[in-house]
Amino acid sequence: MSRHDLTLLTDFYELTMMQGYYEKGQNETVIFDVFFRQNPSNGGYSICAGLEQVIEYVKNLNFTYEDVDYLRSLGMFSEDFLHYLSGFHFTGDIYAIPEGTVIFPKEPVIKVIAPIMEAQLVETAILNIINHQCLIATKASRVVFAAGGDGIMEFGLRRAQGPDAGLYGARAAIIGGCIGTSNVLAGQRFNVPVLGTHAHSWIMSFPDEYTAFKTYAQLYPDNCILLVDTYDTLKSGVPNAIRVFEEMRAAGISMKKYGIRLDSGDLAYLSKQARAMLDEAGFTDAVISASNDLDEYLLHDLKIQQAAITSWGVGTNLITSKDCPSFGGVYKLAAIQDESGQFVPKIKISENTEKITNPGNKTIYRIYDKTTGKVRADLICFVDETYDTDQDLLLFDPIETWKKTRLPGGTYTMREILVPVFRNGECVYQSPSVMEIAEYCKQEKKTLWEETKRLFYPHQVYVDLSESLYEVKKSLLDQMDMD
Amino acid sequence: MSRHDLTLLTDFYELTMMQGYYEKGQNETVIFDVFFRQNPSNGGYSICAGLEQVIEYVKNLNFTYEDVDYLRSLGMFSEDFLHYLSGFHFTGDIYAIPEGTVIFPKEPVIKVIAPIMEAQLVETAILNIINHQCLIATKASRVVFAAGGDGIMEFGLRRAQGPDAGLYGARAAIIGGCIGTSNVLAGQRFNVPVLGTHAHSWIMSFPDEYTAFKTYAQLYPDNCILLVDTYDTLKSGVPNAIRVFEEMRAAGISMKKYGIRLDSGDLAYLSKQARAMLDEAGFTDAVISASNDLDEYLLHDLKIQQAAITSWGVGTNLITSKDCPSFGGVYKLAAIQDESGQFVPKIKISENTEKITNPGNKTIYRIYDKTTGKVRADLICFVDETYDTDQDLLLFDPIETWKKTRLPGGTYTMREILVPVFRNGECVYQSPSVMEIAEYCKQEKKTLWEETKRLFYPHQVYVDLSESLYEVKKSLLDQMDMD
Structure with a gap:
């Protein structure tokens, strides 16, 4: 039961795909988003948790001789690729919502920007850690x-x-x-x-x-x-x-x-x-x-x-979060960098509109009512979009787009909730202590309306898309041959 | 995320109780049984799993300097007791049903015979490991x-x-x-x-x-x-x-x-x-x-x-065994050794008849039909009882005692399913490989009637008590002041 790192705590297909990219010399930088589609137990919010363990995991990523020997024994990996693995470490960027933050469905809780081989490897363990701790933190908050x-x-x-x-x-x-x-x-x-x-x-x-x-x-x-x-x-x-x-x-x-x-x-x-x-x-x-x-x-x-x-x-x-023992976080490709360094947005379609992903390099602003300090909505937008809170802000439902709200300038505040955690493989984030996170979480919950905290049929907080993001998503969908 | 042993993976009350026993100079040998009351997902059987990890845990039990320092920092433990902990190791006996065996409610899956301070400490981790792996092995078997x-x-x-x-x-x-x-x-x-x-x-x-x-x-x-x-x-x-x-x-x-x-x-x-x-x-x-x-x-x-x-x-x-994410195994005191070395049976009563424990130092015989090789029943009895399969065997329901079956001598076979794992703190059991256990489990399931393997409303296998055990249980209940 002793264990130094969790490098092999991954789905086998991450490694077969990695070798595929390796053989094709295909290692462009990509963006993956971790997000979830529904609050556990039909609740009105979730609590973010697990980031400290994700950071430890990413920091300790390395394939030992023993790991490489094991993979060799499976007879599916080339010596070249195994040699690449023996020198593997994470070189990308990670952005995340800090632990203890109140979170809502569909917004990226973690964003990984890395060469595809690296971004693919870390999928399983990140989901495992985040899915577990978000689930239990949310359940605890309900209790x-x-x-x-x-x-x-x-x-x-x-x-x-x-x-x-x-x-x-x-x-x-x-x-x-x-x-x-x-x-x-x-x-x-x-x-x-x-x-x-x-x-x-x-x-x-x-x-x-x-x-x-x-x-x-x-x-x-x-x-x-x-x-x-x-x-x-x-x-x-x-x-x-x-x-x-x-x-x-x-x-x-x-x-x-x-x-x-x-x-x-x-x-x-x-x-x-x-x-x-x-x-x-x-x-x-x-x-x-x-x-x-x-x-x-x-x-x-x-x-x-x-x-x-x-x-x-x-x-x-x-x-065990008995009535809902899994969180359902997923890890989806959002963009691929082209030769010019631009991120080309990618979308995963589905027959179920709710399951269609949000493309591109995104961030999230939380919008508060200036008077009450309560959350009005979350706004997902591209990282290069800027806002002026003195101006009116138009929010609209990304599916039922006729549902619109205009927040008058000066009546709201905005806070970006995704923060940098790794840059070029270096950790740039210091995790607070667990008791500090718990205190922060307590404050976070004060920003929710009581109607959102209710156990049964709570009011759902709006998670909207910026107009630019909505337009890009729409045009990608239009390009798809859906007939 | 590195960790060498799980000694502190225990409920705090195990330690406060241990110190209580220590202060009172009370460290008589006791027997605790691990058992469960219901098959997960309303099934007809469960699969035993986790023993190898229990063995590792018990072998590695020791309080490091760091552990003792941490406990000291809590301000609830005496230096004498902390000194005792720093020299702690497990000296008792453990019996268990081998992994992969088909198991049924109410029978001891693990039996710990040890000085009460040791037997108390190991409760939480043993339950944690057994509850988890039995749950998932059983779910997998259903799928x-x-x-x-x-x-x-x-x-x-x-x-x-x-x-x-x-x-x-x-x-x-x-x-x-x-x-x-x-x-x-x-x-x-x-x-x-x-x-x-x-x-x-x-x-x-x-x-x-x-x-x-x-x-x-x-x-x-x-x-x-x-x-x-x-x-x-x-x-x-x-x-x-x-x-x-x-x-x-x-x-x-x-x-x-x-x-x-x-x-x-x-x-x-x-x-x-x-x-x-x-x-x-x-x-x-x-x-x-x-x-x-x-x-x-x-x-x-x-x-x-x-x-x-x-x-x-x-x-x-x-x-996650989604429809039933916990196994419900418990750890209950069954007997305490007196000065003469005899085990005095102990019982935990409850308003719910099903929750009353089985007292004493027990073992389990699995009874098979000699012709078909299928399981007829399990018989829980005291360790010193002996049976002759040439003789008739009378089985009766321990709650509805008028429900009786007589197996004619020569028509059945018996197999003791609890085996020694630790003796005087020494491991005397060699775990098979996981694939060997899986193969054994496949054979085990062939001993079940199809009616017991059914997903919905399966036939429940009888788990009966020997007449001696039944009589001791009854007299302990009669002694209790239940009015």
């Missing part, structure tokens, strides 16, 4: 939204799809708004809070529940959340917890953070009963936390039913 | 079943939940019956076949589709599967492919494996049309392969509609 201010802890490691899914899933969950994770390795690697107290096995390893609780409270008076459902929550668990809290109080031991955790049964009913029992005994500051197959939908309903829970542990459904 | 003999290729790396999910997911997919993977790293690490030809970007980087196909065919005449849906499958893609195949034939170049790949549109319709066009041109041995959001259900339907496809690439839905 956090449903909790309406309560803390969400990420508890899913044991059900994650392998070690990395646990590790980077925890990272993405923190970016999306979780206050901590049970995953110790994630705590160490990303300097994020780790949380947790004990399991049923702790209780079962003692002669009785009371002794197990008492022992735990004496060991950890400052973080003592007792799991009360091993035998019977209301008849045994909560009374035993109260007895222990009373004894600690009587002994003059102050407990910083203490309370109970519910892990089965009806959480609305049990939490209200437990709250009454704790309050009755004078433990009004005792925390009631809950876990047990939670997701944003159940959490939303439990909040409506006024469950007396203020701290939530979310496992399986968050770490 | 392979639906394909009724056609080859299934695993193509999901770009949509997997992180690098490990791609790597170990590919491993598990091969165990479950896939004939190859697109994942080159998996090919290198596990010596399994890697497959793939080219993407849409290959076609788009040439002036036209014909030139792209021709170039590819000249480069790879022995493995030339042309992707025909970049522009228009039947009007452009298939005719251009046929033109190239004709030119190769005219030039006297024999092509070993050649054909087309469909990646969009209605696969039943397009494949039948393409088959007719290829046959008409004399290319009756041209392969038609397909990809595009396939899963076992769509594959099943496409087979019913006689789609002319004999080779399938399955991505997202397999590598």
Whole structure:
């Protein structure tokens, strides 16, 4: 399970295509866009995550002797090409939307500008990393939204799809708004809070529940959340917890953070009963936390039913994004440089209008309402287009083009959200810490209307094309023989 | 992304509990069982996978100076305990069902017998690894079943939940019956076949589709599967492919494996049309392969509609097990050794009868019909029970106990399926190669009735308890104060 780089973490066809380009001496610079077509779980937005791992991956790209030997053993690659691979490193440019940014379908999250052989190789790993972390960050953000201010802890490691899914899933969950994770390795690697107290096995390893609780409270008076459902929550668990809290109080031991955790049964009913029992005994500051197959939908309903829970542990459904376990990011050719150095826009058509790609060398401006600071729309345009926010801005739907909005000059602001990450193979971007990204993400979500954050049938933010981009796209489509 | 061991890949509460046991001087030997409660996707069986990675993990368990420093920085652990951790290694026994074996709910897939501090630490990573690989191996097996003999290729790396999910997911997919993977790293690490030809970007980087196909065919005449849906499958893609195949034939170049790949549109319709066009041109041995959001259900339907496809690439839905993205394996305390060295059975009760655990030090016998070689049932019993297959064997449902079957002596055979993997911390098991495991798994599936392999509402195989185990469980339940 040790591994120094992920160079071979690629689809085999990337290598057969690379050799094809190599044999043909065809290595023109191209542009590939990473984008996705739909927010997970029918949401109104997604959260960008995974860039730091993409950067590490690209920096460490190299074929070791062992890798080259392995590829030789497959009997499909020429010695010339293998020799080329042994000297391979990435020499291109990469632009990306910073982690923690709110993102929307169809806009390039990452743009790779590189010789085609290099741009092709990196496709699979970039998609793998971005698809995974965007998915979990987005799911976490939904769960956090449903909790309406309560803390969400990420508890899913044991059900994650392998070690990395646990590790980077925890990272993405923190970016999306979780206050901590049970995953110790994630705590160490990303300097994020780790949380947790004990399991049923702790209780079962003692002669009785009371002794197990008492022992735990004496060991950890400052973080003592007792799991009360091993035998019977209301008849045994909560009374035993109260007895222990009373004894600690009587002994003059102050407990910083203490309370109970519910892990089965009806959480609305049990939490209200437990709250009454704790309050009755004078433990009004005792925390009631809950876990047990939670997701944003159940959490939303439990909040409506006024469950007396203020701290939530979310496992399986968050770490696998259970109702939507893949993000669907794709990597599509947008332009090829010709001999004169111009990028010739390329388009991938489809019977499905939604699946037609946006051609050319593009960037994205986010447009905010000047008064509220809320996002009005995203505008995808060519990199050489310029805008003057003192002028009116005409936005129109790129499919239903009669849907138009004119923003009067002076009423909006614009921010370019794609930033340079690699230039000529050199990394020019310094990733913030995960907690900094999480804080930035929190601010980012404040730029969304509540209608966009809603769990069910949210308002979709407009992602429009500039007039120039729209015209180029239209003329490329017209050139195609579609009959 | 480099990492030497997964020691800190654990839930924080494992460490707080460990310190609890350490402080109390409580380190009796215990038994934990890993088991699951339901087959994924409402199936009739699951496939065991992941043991090799569990073994690696246990062998490499150790807290480095860096790990200890990190834990110290959390301010919750004593120097004594940290010192204990710095010398930690696993000293216990582990029993497991070999990879590739068909498994059923409620039976221990792994059994850990170790001092409680050690047994507790390894919980999370073992569950993480087993839950992931069993899930994907089982999903792959379902997809392979639906394909009724056609080859299934695993193509999901770009949509997997992180690098490990791609790597170990590919491993598990091969165990479950896939004939190859697109994942080159998996090919290198596990010596399994890697497959793939080219993407849409290959076609788009040439002036036209014909030139792209021709170039590819000249480069790879022995493995030339042309992707025909970049522009228009039947009007452009298939005719251009046929033109190239004709030119190769005219030039006297024999092509070993050649054909087309469909990646969009209605696969039943397009494949039948393409088959007719290829046959008409004399290319009756041209392969038609397909990809595009396939899963076992769509594959099943496409087979019913006689789609002319004999080779399938399955991505997202397999590598994430989309309709059921977690396996649900749990790790439950089954027994604690007393001073006399006896294991005292422990039980975890629940309001839900199905969730009550099986106590004690157990093993599993698989019972086969002597004539057909098919599985009759699994029998969970205590390790010290013995059976004589010349005698009648009474099986009964552990919940609906009036449901009984008597197998006459001489008509059945028994095989113990839990085998020793670690003894006193030493690994005593040699993992077979992945391809050996895949072959074993193929044989294993032949021991299942077709009714159990069915995708929808399959027949569930009986997992029964021995009479002794049933009696001990019943008396433990009776002792509990359930009122």
